[in-house]
Amino acid sequence: MKRLxxxxxxxxxxxxxxxxxxxxxxxxxxAQVAFFGLIASRMVVPELxxxxxxxxxxxxxxxxxxxxxxxxxxxxxxxxxxxxxxxxLSLPVSRRELVLGRSIGGGIRSFxxxxxxxxxxxxxxxxxxPLNFLIAFSALFLFAFGVSGMSITIAVGLKSGDRxxxxxxxxxxxxxxxxxxxxxxVFVQDASQLYAALTTINPVTFASDLFRxxxxxxxxxxxxxxxxxxxxxxxxxxFAFTFVGVTVYEKRLEGGGWQ
Amino acid sequence: MSxxxxxxxxxxxxxxxxxxxxxLNLNIxxxxxFGLLGPNGAGKTxxxxxxxxxxxxxxxxAVVGGFxxxxxxxxxxxxxxxxxxxxxxxxxSNSWDVLNWHAKVCxxxxxxxxxxxxxxxxxxxxxxxxxxxxxxxxGGMRKRIEIAKVLIQRPKIAFIDEPTAQIxxxxxxxxxxMIRELRDAGSTxxxxxxxxxxxxxxxxxxxxxxxxxxxxxxxPKTLKDSIPxxxxxxxxxxxxxxxxxxxxxxxxxxxxxxxxxxPDRLRAYLNNVxxxxxxxxxxxLRSRMPVKSIHVSEPSLDDVxxxxxxxxxxAAEQEGPARRHK
Numbered sequence: 001m002k003r004l005x006x007x008x009x010x011x012x013x014x015x016x017x018x019x020x021x022x023x024x025x026x027x028x029x030x031a032q033v034a035f036f037g038l039i040a041s042r043m044v045v046p047e048l049x050x051x052x053x054x055x056x057x058x059x060x061x062x063x064x065x066x067x068x069x070x071x072x073x074x075x076x077x078x079x080x081x082x083x084x085x086x087x088x089l090s091l092p093v094s095r096r097e098l099v100l101g102r103s104i105g106g107g108i109r110s111f112x113x114x115x116x117x118x119x120x121x122x123x124x125x126x127x128x129x130p131l132n133f134l135i136a137f138s139a140l141f142l143f144a145f146g147v148s149g150m151s152i153t154i155a156v157g158l159k160s161g162d163r164x165x166x167x168x169x170x171x172x173x174x175x176x177x178x179x180x181x182x183x184x185x186v187f188v189q190d191a192s193q194l195y196a197a198l199t200t201i202n203p204v205t206f207a208s209d210l211f212r213x214x215x216x217x218x219x220x221x222x223x224x225x226x227x228x229x230x231x232x233x234x235x236x237x238x239f240a241f242t243f244v245g246v247t248v249y250e251k252r253l254e255g256g257g258w259q
Numbered sequence: 260m261s262x263x264x265x266x267x268x269x270x271x272x273x274x275x276x277x278x279x280x281x282x283l284n285l286n287i288x289x290x291x292x293f294g295l296l297g298p299n300g301a302g303k304t305x306x307x308x309x310x311x312x313x314x315x316x317x318x319x320x321a322v323v324g325g326f327x328x329x330x331x332x333x334x335x336x337x338x339x340x341x342x343x344x345x346x347x348x349x350x351x352s353n354s355w356d357v358l359n360w361h362a363k364v365c366x367x368x369x370x371x372x373x374x375x376x377x378x379x380x381x382x383x384x385x386x387x388x389x390x391x392x393x394x395x396x397x398g399g400m401r402k403r404i405e406i407a408k409v410l411i412q413r414p415k416i417a418f419i420d421e422p423t424a425q426i427x428x429x430x431x432x433x434x435x436x437m438i439r440e441l442r443d444a445g446s447t448x449x450x451x452x453x454x455x456x457x458x459x460x461x462x463x464x465x466x467x468x469x470x471x472x473x474x475x476x477x478x479p480k481t482l483k484d485s486i487p488x489x490x491x492x493x494x495x496x497x498x499x500x501x502x503x504x505x506x507x508x509x510x511x512x513x514x515x516x517x518x519x520x521x522p523d524r525l526r527a528y529l530n531n532v533x534x535x536x537x538x539x540x541x542x543x544l545r546s547r548m549p550v551k552s553i554h555v556s557e558p559s560l561d562d563v564x565x566x567x568x569x570x571x572x573x574a575a576e577q578e579g580p581a582r583r584h585k
Binding site: 003006007009010013014017018078079082083084086087089090091092093094 | 308311312313333336337339341343345346347348349350351352356360363364365366
């Protein structure tokens, strides 16, 4: 357990070295909200403009959480390039502790990153029910750990930084666009039944819905008003990539199978 | 055998058609500095990576500290520490953070950690650079950070791969002394190196590797004594040596072998060097071949390497690792 915590500590320490990235991401968030959010919300019927703006801001928070949780996979390639991966594999840390620690570390650091962003969001949207918010916020940890675990699994499986970069770009296009981060489920359904079906099983939809439920934007929730379904969905996602995934890539890592 | 802390049994690693390590059988004793000597591509680093469970053997097995590297890798890793050939440090980190975290993960208490990290950094003249980012350090400084990891950790079994690469002469002596102190404090040290002098002065025993295979393994003294005509004399002439003179030189019964290093430079391997050198000098004088310089020496591990592989370590390096014929 102590070594697991040390692995997490290392990832947190590393994240704070990426000051430039953190600042750029924060600027990206500000631009999305201040430009895109404000302008795009004018495209909907006037009486719903403010609702859509809040809906969109909450969605951007989840997009940020997703993209910062994915970042751990890039770290793996950075480490492989500098040979640090070999060093980590030689330490008195089990492969399970190493992978689990990195998955949790990746999740926690994305929370550190989105902390101030969530605070701004709460300032913009307001907070209707603090208990709901705490439940939603806690469940989002599962989402962040799950995304980090997924990123590590793909990174270890692909063993190529370029392929990882391309695949994550494509995955991002699918997983974000086929979710309710930017548009409510009713409009997705209007566009295509298949898209709608995929949206309802997407962990990003679960996370977006939960966050909106937590901050009190209940209008246009996909699975409203019960938070149980998205919580269960995120729990399944977390287990799939943090435990089942760990077992799979533990085998790949052991004895240098990642090379 | 009973004192062996590491045993390898036909340990083999293949990367497609390249045989990096070929059926290696070694027994390393507890508390010794064991030199793995060979040119780049001899299989030293691959052997170290297999013994430290970083990569898996293709064939054969090894037992490290009583644990099977294939079946009990976690137990193996609890006993070992490794200084890699290339420093394995992220460039955005600083030396203090890297070493402090390493000490923590190796289980050192807070007090022990602070003391050891400070002591080792001071000994390596790195204390004043502890807050600098790795990308701002020179290659030699990075290598010092890499070796500091193992010196701070003081593991039961330390694998040290080319510890003084890129390090200046004073630094080399300091690191050699620190490695000896580590051995004296109870660690077994596996020293992978292509520096013959380093292997000679540090190792209790040396294994010479070439193309992934073990050529010979013994104490440096025994290895040197094993060469017929153990002494050597290197003669620099003012002009090219003739075939006739070479034949006469070979005819001395003390002379075992003569190698032409350059047309005007030769090395003779012989016995009783003190007695025969005057006669050799007479031969060159009589043959009107003035001697520019003469250097008498005991055999080095370089000579041992030449003896067992037929190549100098530089030539062996140019040949590269062994490849399987498809």
